[in-house]
Amino acid sequence: MNDTLEMPRTAPAPKLVAKESKPVKKVLIICSKGKLEDVYAALIMANGALMEGIEAKMFFTFFGLEAITRKHADRLHTATVGNPAFMPDMPTVVAGLPGFEAFASYMMKKEMDKLEIPRVTEFIEMIDAAGGEIYACKLAADMFHLGMDDFLPEVKDIITVGDMYALAEGEGTQIIFI
């Protein structure tokens, strides 16, 4: 035995294992909300995927249908009431005054303009031109009495939830729900 101090024992370094790269190949983004920030989150993620060479499909349901409805797409609002992160010091009674929500939404859109974030309709045109596909939910469309004529021209079809899952088919697909 030797007299020298024992070398401190350390755990053996983990062996490097070649990691198999499994990139995201497709995203299916479901947008169920009609608030400005929720719709933009969905649009930015879909467009961002296409920019990376990832396939993107979008499915709009419930209030999310507002985003693809001709009359409302560019008139989405952000909620000033029931939205504690937005102007936390603003009393609800003030935030609920007539016109306040419209004003807040206008201010938010102005900020977005500065960052060159396109309007909803232009964003949808961009996604369509980039090869993304946009669908409306049949059940929600029936409920709100909306047909293909009410939707933006980029909307490909009104489909069932089963058809929606078929869109997600394939390995490397991620479903994102908003």
Place this chain on the structure above:
Amino acid sequence: METLVNVPALATTEEGYLKNHKEWNEDWARETAVQYGIDLTDKHWALLRWLRQKNEEGVALTIRKVANSGLADIKQFYQLFPGGPLKVSSKIAGIPKPVSCI
């Protein structure tokens, strides 16, 4: 893969962006494009030159700005540089990785 001979390799980042955009030359661009399965046409060259010029001017590039350049619309841009047009074209143009989310 078809590669051109006598094209000196240039230093790139791990993701394949040219480290020094001043080293960029047309032969290198041609060969880099081949790696992405692209045979550069006049349309590609016009876009690459435009990208380089805008980068020189310090413009933060986005797909929307490319579409407003009048050289190609969004659809054409995606067709010319498949698999992520702004990133692929930036690599071939020898300019830094685009940092825009839109």
